[in-house]
Amino acid sequence: MVTEWVAAVIITSALILSVVLSYAGFLQNRRAIQSVEQAAAQVEKSPQKEEKPKEEEKPLEEDPFQNYEQLSDPFLVLVNAQVPLPEDWQVTPRMVDDEQVDLRIYEDLSAMYQEAAKEEVWFWTASGYRSEEDQQIILDRAVEENVQNGMEKEEALKTALRTIAMPGHSEHHTGLAVDLNDVSDDFEETEAYRWLKEHGADFGFVQRYRADKAGITGIDNESWHYRYVGKKHAKEMERLDMCLEEYVLYLKDKGIT
């Protein structure tokens, strides 16, 4: 009797235990399925999650040249479509060929021409310092020409501004920039251009507008336009492969003012 009762208890307990175990297994499975579903849902959500902070960051991306503050080194003065010539900028004109340049570049520019001449490479200054009035005249002339070619006034101005800077926004106002020789795209094919690529920085000059930097400078390739930044900066810009816009931001990033 006792053994029968014990057996019955054992069987009943075993049954209860198996029911409990299988229920536990069911629960575990369900949890596993749920977590897989949650993971899947998260994977679906995650691209949105990544996009969100990007949208939030956008307004923080300020245009670095809006209210741009010039560096204290005058040879690094930045003048472009967004950044006007500083109001207190002074030019001390010196004649080179039939053009004027600022006194601060006169010596190195002349030395460069002389050094090149020793190798029978010839440079001449086609355009140097330009006042804002000069620039206005050049712009007006180009607009007028476009109008005569059948453009509406607005389109004529827009077209002209693609190649001619607004008065106050031309680097030629600084007296630190020169257009060389024929001021043509063919300049790139000349010995003079090759010579400049090799030696320009030794005299403090860099090609200001390069084809591969047009997206940053906003100006197409100008193989004839050179800008004086001083020997140290010219070599550093060459080493870093930076245009002036990139270089001034790079220096500011390093804490230089």
Ligand SMILES: [Zn+2]
């Ligand atoms: Zn120029």
